[in-house]
């Protein structure tokens with residue numbers, strides 16, 4: 001894990017002395033001990049041999065599974081978290097109050113666009129490789 005903090009000077013009651021305090025802290029979790037990310041040499045190398053669709057349907061039904069993690073909201077962060085947990089092998093369930101995933105983008109105005117460049121807002125395992133520097137909501141909602 002690494003952390004980056006933004007420090008701001010805060011004067012004491014006398015106004016004579018200044019203390020530096022963390023105004024915002026950014027943390028980044030690299031991995032979970034005991035749950036290696038199934039990428040690279042850890043990828044599943046079994047051929048699906050036509051069983052992928054059935055396995056996916058079972059996964060979607062989510063029956064008889066007790067999730068370790070409940071993710072509230074299938075927005076950008078919720079989906080990113082779900083993708084990572086899946087590759088870490090941690091059982092999780094995402095719940096979303098909207099009818100469809102992406103409605104939080106779909107239901108906004110058409111001209112909506114992220115202001116951050118796409119390399120800041122990549123989805124895990126699915127790099128945004130379209131030519132736009134900033135992703136349009138119409139693209140994001142897909």
Ligand SMILES: Cc1cc2nc3c(=O)[nH]c(=O)nc-3n(C[C@H](O)[C@H](O)[C@H](O)COP(=O)(O)OP(=O)(O)OC[C@H]3O[C@@H](n4cnc5c(N)ncnc54)[C@H](O)[C@@H]3O)c2cc1C
Pocket residue numbers: 072073074075076077078095096097098104112113114115116121
């Ligand atoms: C016009 C605009 C431009 C923006 N531009 C940028 C940008 O350029 N870069 C940037 O980083 N950020 C930008 N943001 C901020 C952007 O909203 C966030 O970066 C990003 O969407 C946050 O993702 P999130 O998953 O945390 O939240 P959200 O995208 O808000 O997703 C939260 C999800 O949780 C669901 N939910 C909430 N409560 C519940 C509940 N009780 N039960 C079930 N589901 C629930 C919501 O329906 C929603 O789908 C912008 C926002 C707006 C409005």
